[in-house]
Amino acid sequence: MKSYKKYSLLQLIVLALIMTFSASDLFAQENKEIQLTEFLLVVQNSDNNKIVMECKEGCAWKTLSYNLSDNRKPQAIDEYGMTDLNKVNSQEDADLSNFLFTVERKGNRLNFKGVEGTAWTELSFSISPQQEQAINEMGMTE
Numbered sequence: 001m002k003s004y005k006k007y008s009l010l011q012l013i014v015l016a017l018i019m020t021f022s023a024s025d026l027f028a029q030e031n032k033e034i035q036l037t038e039f040l041l042v043v044q045n046s047d048n049n050k051i052v053m054e055c056k057e058g059c060a061w062k063t064l065s066y067n068l069s070d071n072r073k074p075q076a077i078d079e080y081g082m083t084d085l086n087k088v089n090s091q092e093d094a095d096l097s098n099f100l101f102t103v104e105r106k107g108n109r110l111n112f113k114g115v116e117g118t119a120w121t122e123l124s125f126s127i128s129p130q131q132e133q134a135i136n137e138m139g140m141t142e
Helices: 002-031
Strands: 038-047 052-057 063-067 075-078 081-083 101-106 107-118 122-124 132-136 139-141
Touching: 038 075, 122 139
Parallel strands: none
Antiparallel strands: 038 052, 038 132, 052 063, 075 081, 075 101, 101 107, 107 122, 132 139
Protein backbone atom coordinates (compact mmCIF):
# COMPACT_ATOMS: atom_id res chain seq x y z
CA MET A 1 0.00 0.00 0.00
CA LYS A 2 2.88 2.38 0.80
CA SER A 3 4.44 1.91 -2.65
CA TYR A 4 1.10 2.81 -4.25
CA LYS A 5 0.93 6.06 -2.21
CA LYS A 6 4.53 6.92 -3.13
CA TYR A 7 3.73 6.32 -6.79
CA SER A 8 0.62 8.52 -6.60
CA LEU A 9 2.55 11.26 -4.83
CA LEU A 10 5.26 11.13 -7.48
CA GLN A 11 2.60 11.37 -10.22
CA LEU A 12 1.07 14.42 -8.52
CA ILE A 13 4.45 16.15 -8.23
CA VAL A 14 5.29 15.49 -11.89
CA LEU A 15 1.84 16.66 -12.96
CA ALA A 16 2.18 19.85 -10.89
CA LEU A 17 5.57 20.60 -12.47
CA ILE A 18 4.21 20.05 -15.97
CA MET A 19 1.26 22.33 -15.30
CA THR A 20 3.50 25.02 -13.81
CA PHE A 21 5.86 25.12 -16.78
CA SER A 22 3.02 24.87 -19.30
CA ALA A 23 1.18 27.75 -17.66
CA SER A 24 4.26 29.98 -17.75
CA ASP A 25 4.66 29.25 -21.47
CA LEU A 26 1.02 30.15 -22.03
CA PHE A 27 1.39 33.45 -20.18
CA ALA A 28 4.52 34.29 -22.12
CA GLN A 29 2.61 33.70 -25.35
CA GLU A 30 -0.26 35.88 -24.15
CA ASN A 31 2.13 38.72 -23.31
CA LYS A 32 3.60 38.49 -26.80
CA GLU A 33 0.14 38.69 -28.36
CA ILE A 34 -0.83 41.89 -26.57
CA GLN A 35 2.30 43.88 -27.33
CA LEU A 36 0.97 47.07 -28.84
CA THR A 37 2.75 49.68 -30.92
CA GLU A 38 1.21 52.96 -31.90
CA PHE A 39 -0.24 53.49 -35.34
CA LEU A 40 -2.94 55.75 -36.76
CA LEU A 41 -4.88 55.15 -39.98
CA VAL A 42 -7.71 57.05 -41.62
CA VAL A 43 -10.08 54.87 -43.67
CA GLN A 44 -12.24 56.41 -46.36
CA ASN A 45 -14.96 54.68 -48.35
CA SER A 46 -14.81 56.11 -51.86
CA ASP A 47 -17.23 55.43 -54.69
CA ASN A 48 -17.34 52.11 -56.58
CA ASN A 49 -16.18 49.87 -53.69
CA LYS A 50 -12.86 51.70 -53.47
CA ILE A 51 -11.25 51.89 -50.04
CA VAL A 52 -8.57 54.47 -49.35
CA MET A 53 -6.38 54.23 -46.25
CA GLU A 54 -4.01 56.95 -45.21
CA CYS A 55 -1.39 56.18 -42.59
CA LYS A 56 -0.69 59.09 -40.27
CA GLU A 57 1.67 57.26 -37.89
CA GLY A 58 3.66 54.01 -37.69
CA CYS A 59 3.72 52.83 -41.32
CA ALA A 60 6.17 52.64 -44.20
CA TRP A 61 3.30 53.60 -46.54
CA LYS A 62 1.35 56.85 -46.77
CA THR A 63 -1.70 55.88 -48.84
CA LEU A 64 -3.25 52.58 -49.91
CA SER A 65 -6.10 52.46 -52.38
CA TYR A 66 -7.84 49.33 -53.64
CA ASN A 67 -11.20 47.88 -54.62
CA LEU A 68 -12.96 45.88 -51.94
CA SER A 69 -16.04 44.08 -53.23
CA ASP A 70 -18.51 42.02 -51.20
CA ASN A 71 -17.44 38.65 -52.56
CA ARG A 72 -13.70 39.13 -52.21
CA LYS A 73 -11.66 37.47 -49.47
CA PRO A 74 -10.30 39.71 -46.70
CA GLN A 75 -7.28 41.86 -47.49
CA ALA A 76 -4.39 41.78 -45.01
CA ILE A 77 -2.69 45.07 -44.13
CA ASP A 78 0.50 45.56 -42.11
CA GLU A 79 2.97 48.37 -41.47
CA TYR A 80 4.45 47.82 -44.96
CA GLY A 81 1.12 47.86 -46.83
CA MET A 82 -1.03 45.15 -48.39
CA THR A 83 0.22 41.68 -47.60
CA ASP A 84 -0.77 38.04 -47.38
CA LEU A 85 -1.67 36.41 -44.05
CA ASN A 86 0.50 33.40 -44.96
CA LYS A 87 3.54 35.60 -45.56
CA VAL A 88 5.69 36.07 -42.47
CA ASN A 89 7.46 39.42 -42.49
CA SER A 90 10.85 39.04 -40.85
CA GLN A 91 11.73 42.71 -41.24
CA GLU A 92 11.50 44.86 -38.15
CA ASP A 93 12.07 48.59 -38.18
CA ALA A 94 12.25 50.54 -34.93
CA ASP A 95 10.59 53.52 -36.64
CA LEU A 96 7.55 51.48 -37.65
CA SER A 97 4.75 49.84 -35.70
CA ASN A 98 4.28 46.09 -35.80
CA PHE A 99 0.65 45.39 -36.70
CA LEU A 100 -1.39 43.13 -38.92
CA PHE A 101 -5.13 43.14 -39.59
CA THR A 102 -7.56 42.15 -42.31
CA VAL A 103 -10.37 44.18 -43.81
CA GLU A 104 -13.39 43.03 -45.80
CA ARG A 105 -16.70 44.50 -46.93
CA LYS A 106 -20.05 42.96 -46.03
CA GLY A 107 -22.79 45.05 -47.57
CA ASN A 108 -22.34 48.63 -46.37
CA ARG A 109 -20.10 47.58 -43.46
CA LEU A 110 -16.33 47.31 -43.21
CA ASN A 111 -15.11 44.47 -40.99
CA PHE A 112 -11.61 44.55 -39.55
CA LYS A 113 -9.95 41.66 -37.70
CA GLY A 114 -6.88 42.38 -35.62
CA VAL A 115 -4.23 39.69 -35.99
CA GLU A 116 -1.17 41.30 -34.41
CA GLY A 117 -0.32 44.54 -32.62
CA THR A 118 -3.92 45.59 -31.92
CA ALA A 119 -5.90 45.63 -28.68
CA TRP A 120 -9.01 44.88 -30.73
CA THR A 121 -9.81 41.55 -32.29
CA GLU A 122 -12.70 42.83 -34.41
CA LEU A 123 -13.99 46.21 -35.54
CA SER A 124 -17.06 46.65 -37.69
CA PHE A 125 -18.74 49.84 -38.83
CA SER A 126 -20.76 51.37 -41.63
CA ILE A 127 -19.12 54.14 -43.58
CA SER A 128 -20.78 56.29 -46.22
CA PRO A 129 -18.96 57.32 -49.40
CA GLN A 130 -16.45 60.10 -48.72
CA GLN A 131 -16.82 59.60 -44.96
CA GLU A 132 -13.63 58.97 -42.95
CA GLN A 133 -12.95 56.89 -39.85
CA ALA A 134 -9.69 56.91 -37.89
CA ILE A 135 -8.38 53.63 -36.44
CA ASN A 136 -5.45 53.04 -34.10
CA GLU A 137 -4.09 50.12 -32.08
CA MET A 138 -6.89 50.60 -29.53
CA GLY A 139 -9.80 50.75 -32.03
CA MET A 140 -11.90 53.48 -33.60
CA THR A 141 -10.79 56.99 -32.69
CA GLU A 142 -11.21 60.59 -33.78
